[in-house]
C-alpha cells in the first residue's frame with residue numbers, strides 16, 4: 001500500500017514537471033512567433049522605404065512620383081489593408097487607392113529649407129479593434145519620418161532643377177538681347193548721320209523765302225517723320241547702351257516721386273490708385289534722367305494695362321547689396337507665350353500708333369548699363385510685376 005502511494009506521488013510530480021516544461025515551451029514558442037512577426041514587419045518597412053526611394057530616383061515628374069509614393073506607403077504598416085495614406089504638397093493632395101480619413105492617424109511634415117511645404121499622413125480604419133492606446137509602432141513612426149525626409153529631398157532636387165532651367169533660359173535670353181543690342185547699335189549708328197543730314201537740310205529748306213505752300217507742308221511732314229525716326233534711334237541707342245551715362249548719388253524714392261508726378265492726374269482719371277510702399281534712405285549711384293525714363297516707361301505700361309482701373313503698387317526695399325524696386329499692377333497681365341518677348345525691341349501688342357515696342361527694351365538697356373537686373377512675372381487677368389535690382393552706393 002505504501003509503495004503504491006509513493007508511485008502515485010512520483011507520477012503526480014512528473015506530471016507537474018511536464019506541465020511546467022510545456023508552459024515554458026509554449027512561452028518560447030510565443031516569443032519566437034513574436035520575433036518572426038517583428039522580423040516580418042521590419043522587412044515590410046524596409047521594403048516600403050526602398051520602393052519610395054526607387055520612385056524618387058526613377059521618376060522625373062513630380063505628380064507621378066508623389067502619386068506612386070502615396071500608394072506604396074500603406075504597405076509599410078502592420079495593418080496594411082486597414083491603412084490609407086495622403087501626401088499634401090502646396091495646393092495639391094495625393095491619395096492612396098481606396099482612400100479614407102479617420103481619427104486614428106500619424107503625420108510627418110515635409111520641409112524644404114526648414115520651411116513646411118506639406119505633410120505625409122497614414123490613417124487606420126476607425127473600426128480596427130486595437131487594444132493599444134497608441135496603435136502605431138515606434139518603427140512605423142520612424143518609417144514615416146524616413147518617407148517624409150525622402151520626399152523633402154526629392155522636392156528640393158526638383159526645385160533646384162527648375163531653378164537651373166530658369167537661369168539657363170535667362171542666360172539665353174540675355175544673350176539674345178545682347179546680340180539684338182549689337183545689331184540695333186550698328187543700325188542706329190549708320191542711320192543717325194544721314195538722318196541728321198535730312199533733318200538739317202529740311203529745316204534749312206523750310207527757312208527759304210517764297211516757298212510754295214504745298215512744298216512747305218510736305219517739308220513739314222518730312223521734318224516730323226525725321227524727328228520721330230531720331231527719337232526711335234535714340235531709344236535703340238539707349239537699349240544697346242550706346243548713350244553716355246552721367247551717374248551721381250541719388251535717393252531712389254525721390255527719383256520715383258519725380259518720375260510719376262506727371263502720371264498722377266491720369267491715374268485718377270482712369271480709376272487707378274497709386275500705392276507707395278517705400279523703405280527710406282536708399283542711395284544708389286545712377287543717372288537720374290535715365291532712371292526716371294525707366295520709371296516712366298514701366299508706369300505707363302502699367303496704366304495702359306489697367307483700362308478699367310486698378311492698383312499701381314510701387315515698392316522700394318534693400319538688402320545688404322542691392323536696392324530693389326518693384327512696380328506692380330492689377331491689369332490684364334502678359335500671356336506665357338509673350339512674357340519672354342517683352343524686352344525685345346519692337347515687340348508690342350498695342351495698336352499702331354499706341355506703342356512702338358521700344359519702352360521695355362530701353363528699360364532693359366538702362367538697367368544693364370547700371371549693372372542691375374530686371375525681372376518680370378505676370379498672371380494673365382490678374383496683373384504684372386516688374387522687379388529691378390540696382391547695386392547700392394557703397395559708403
Ligand SMILES: Nc1ncnc2c1ncn2[C@@H]1O[C@H](COP(=O)(O)OP(=O)(O)OP(=O)(O)O)[C@@H](O)[C@H]1O
Nearest residue numbers: 301302305333348349350355356357358359360384
Ligand atoms: N504692365 C504690363 N501689363 C501688361 N502687358 C505689358 C505690361 N508691360 C508691358 N507689357 C507688354 O509688353 C509689350 C512691350 O512693352 P513695351 O513697353 O516695350 O512696348 P509698348 O508699350 O508696346 O510700346 P512703347 O512703350 O514703345 O510705347 C507691350 O506691348 C505689352 O504687350
Ligand SMILES: [Mg+2]
Nearest residue numbers: 297301359360
Ligand atoms: Mg511701353
